[in-house]
Amino acid sequence: MSNDIKLRKGEQQCVKKMEVDINGKNIKLEIVELKNWKFNKENQKVFPYFVGEGTETVKAGVPTYRRYSVIAIIKNCKENKYLCVDSKKHLCKSFVMGGIETNETPEEAAVREIKEETGYVDVEIDYISPVKIINHFYAGYKGDFNRLSTLYIVYGRLNSEDNIGISESENKKHTVKWIDESELMKFLSLEHNKYALKLMLDKNATFTGKGIKFEE
Numbered sequence: 001m002s003n004d005i006k007l008r009k010g011e012q013q014c015v016k017k018m019e020v021d022i023n024g025k026n027i028k029l030e031i032v033e034l035k036n037w038k039f040n041k042e043n044q045k046v047f048p049y050f051v052g053e054g055t056e057t058v059k060a061g062v063p064t065y066r067r068y069s070v071i072a073i074i075k076n077c078k079e080n081k082y083l084c085v086d087s088k089k090h091l092c093k094s095f096v097m098g099g100i101e102t103n104e105t106p107e108e109a110a111v112r113e114i115k116e117e118t119g120y121v122d123v124e125i126d127y128i129s130p131v132k133i134i135n136h137f138y139a140g141y142k143g144d145f146n147r148l149s150t151l152y153i154v155y156g157r158l159n160s161e162d163n164i165g166i167s168e169s170e171n172k173k174h175t176v177k178w179i180d181e182s183e184l185m186k187f188l189s190l191e192h193n194k195y196a197l198k199l200m201l202d203k204n205a206t207f208t209g210k211g212i213k214f215e216e
Helices: 106-118 168-173 181-187 191-201
Strands: 012-022 025-037 046-051 064-076 081-087 093-099 123-138 146-158 174-180 207-213
Touching (some): 012 064, 025 046, 046 191, 064 123, 064 191, 081 106, 093 106, 093 191, 106 123, 106 174, 123 191, 174 181, 181 191
Parallel strands (some): 046 123
Antiparallel strands (some): 012 025, 046 207, 081 174, 123 146
């Protein structure tokens, strides 16, 4: 799209149309430029679109697989801090994230991932954001393929400090950290996590950047 195209608030402009083989099916995708976009029933088929960079740049000539995952934003209300993980193998600082397994709800996936990655077992899920995010990246750490992931944003809180610890394999992957709300934006390294944080701080927060349109 030419840089001199000016979008008014809430507008979207088509950037590119493409067809991608996803899970063996040919899916039509439309990439759009969004300005001050906000979720509503009329535009629920448009999703904020984030693409991988560096070693996670989408790779040509390899399969693309769909994935449904969660971003779990869990607050310690007593200390006004949020549960995060700091990767030991990658430059990645984020909220707890993970895939949704078969027959699992986003809430159940969030609780399971929190237990597996941090050891905390007494959390309560308050709500799921109506806004879903698309993350498109090369998942080289899992195999030679791309992922087109739908991210559900799950918000909750810590009820108690009950913690069963984490496995040795999880401990090798990351460090569990509680980050003060005032430091979160600076701590997080993933842009879609930062957008999820903005939605938590302001449910009417708008989005400016790339969007994607396709049938879920």
